[in-house]
Amino acid sequence: MQPSAPQYAERLTAPRSWWIIAGLIGIAGGLMLLPLGLLPMLGGLVAAGALAAAGVSAYGSQRIRVVGDALIAGDARIPVSALGETEVLDAEQARAWRSYKADTRAHMLLRSYIPGALRVEVTDPADPTPYLYLSTRDPEGLAAALAAVRAA
Numbered sequence: 602m603q604p605s606a607p608q609y610a611e612r613l614t615a616p617r618s619w620w621i622i623a624g625l626i627g628i629a630g631g632l633m634l635l636p637l638g639l640l641p642m643l644g645g646l647v648a649a650g651a652l653a654a655a656g657v658s659a660y661g662s663q664r665i666r667v668v669g670d671a672l673i674a675g676d677a678r679i680p681v682s683a684l685g686e687t688e689v690l691d692a693e694q695a696r697a698w699r700s701y702k703a704d705t706r707a708h709m710l711l712r713s714y715i716p717g718a719l720r721v722e723v724t725d726p727a728d729p730t731p732y733l734y735l736s737t738r739d740p741e742g743l744a745a746a747l748a749a750v751r752a753a
Contacts, residue, residue, distance in 0.1 A: 608667045609746035611737055613712050615661030623653035663710060665735055667746040672721070674735050675710045681751055684733075685722035687744040692716035698734055709734040719743050 630649020634641040666673045670681050690698060695718035699711050708730050711718070715736040723730045737743050 608749060609743055610666045611664065611739065611743070613661060613663045613665070613710070613715060613736060615657050616714050619657045619661075620654070623657045624650065626650065626653035663712075665710065665737055665743065667743070667750060670750055672733075672747065674708070674733060677708055677710075677733070679723070679733070681747060683723060683725035683728065684747065684751075685724040687722075687747055688720040689740040689744055690718040690720055694718075695736070703734070704731050706730055707732050707734055710736060712736040721747065 627646050627650020631642045631646030634645035663675045664673070665675075667681070672679045672681055672684065695716060698718065698720055699709065699713075703709070706729055708723075711734060713736075715738055717737060717740045719733075719735045719737055719740040721733040721735065723732055735743065
């Protein structure tokens with residue numbers, strides 16, 4: 602059996618400025634070792650740059666997908682049948698839901714550099730999670746994909 606193609610797929614990549622900062626960290630690592638000679642400086646440049654780039658890449662590797670009848674958000678895989686209403690959040694509402702309105706039991710896949718978000722209720726009585734908070738660049742598209750799976 603072939604897995605179905607994703608109806609929605611998004612990778613929450615880190616902003617370009619973070620990659621510039623990773624490059625600057627590499628340069629700083631090289632400059633710190635410059636008094637020890639040229640080879641240690643090059644080693645520090647490569648090592649610090651590689652570590653910083655690995656950190657930025659790992660942080661920006663989270664994905665949100667709707668595949669088949671499931672929503673996959675980071676490490677969480679939730680059947681769409683266990684999900685309720687969706688609420689598209691603008692930047693101001695998203696800030697409120699990730700701060701003073703947040704529930705500690707909620708599953709939050711958030712990235713503060715992404716202004717929009719989608720809040721999805723969890724209706725499964727066996728699951729203590731009240732809702733999912735998902736940072737997304739296209740909250741309307743994700744809500745539409747979930748609605749399409751529910752309707753099918």
